[in-house]
Amino acid sequence: MTVVEELKKAKKGDLKAIDQICLATWEPLYRFIYYKVQNREEAEDITQETYVKTLTYLQEHQAPRDNFMGFIKTVALNILRDRWRQKKRRGIPVNFDGINPQETAGLDQQNAIAQRLQIEEALAKLSEDQRAILDLRIIKGYSVAETAKLVGKTQAAVRTAQYRALQALAQIMDGH
Incomplete structure (x- = not known):
């Protein structure tokens, strides 16, 4: 039917x-x-x-x-x-009377420091080549072409290395 x-x-x-x-x-x-x-x-x-x-x-x-x-x-x-x-x-209801600005700022700073240490620890587990490419591409903001010239690789090799480095970094971070 x-x-x-x-x-x-x-x-x-x-x-x-x-x-x-x-x-x-x-x-x-x-x-x-x-x-x-x-x-x-x-x-x-x-x-x-x-x-x-x-x-x-x-x-x-x-x-x-x-x-x-x-x-x-x-x-x-x-x-x-x-x-x-x-x-x-x-929206999200917020009780402003119950918030201590100093305590909240302190917690945010502690979380930021802990997160930064976790990222630095994970980056240390990558190969030197992977760290260099992530540093140039993500942290310093160089283009693929500029990074390729600086590390002496082709643009395709830089893209592949960046992809693999990010995959490795994600696996390391998931392991934490």
Whole structure:
């Protein structure tokens, strides 16, 4: 049975038809929403809310015959946009009375020092060549061509070395 036929039955209140529609569309809809929010609980909530709004809409309106999946994805996107707008308007509540500026600044400085030490320690584990290329390209901001001249390599070799150095650095940092 097609989704259009199931929609006709669902509009009349057929619970089996509603169940079939949900079974047929749940996985692609959930994946679509999860891709947008990257959070399992939120994706589940939005998926459920999408079905409720879609089925409520279908009680009073005609179902789109040609692209039902596109229709419910549009409903999901509208729900997402509404949630994002609400979050943006709400902001993050901050208790300014409970903040000690000296303590906060001290913690920020401690975190910055710890992070810098962690990065320096990770950089020390790279080869001298990798450190030199990262220093020239990222820290000093030289172009690929300028770096290639300074280290005596081709531009392709510099790009490859930079890529490998960053990959190695990421692996070292993940190991911390």
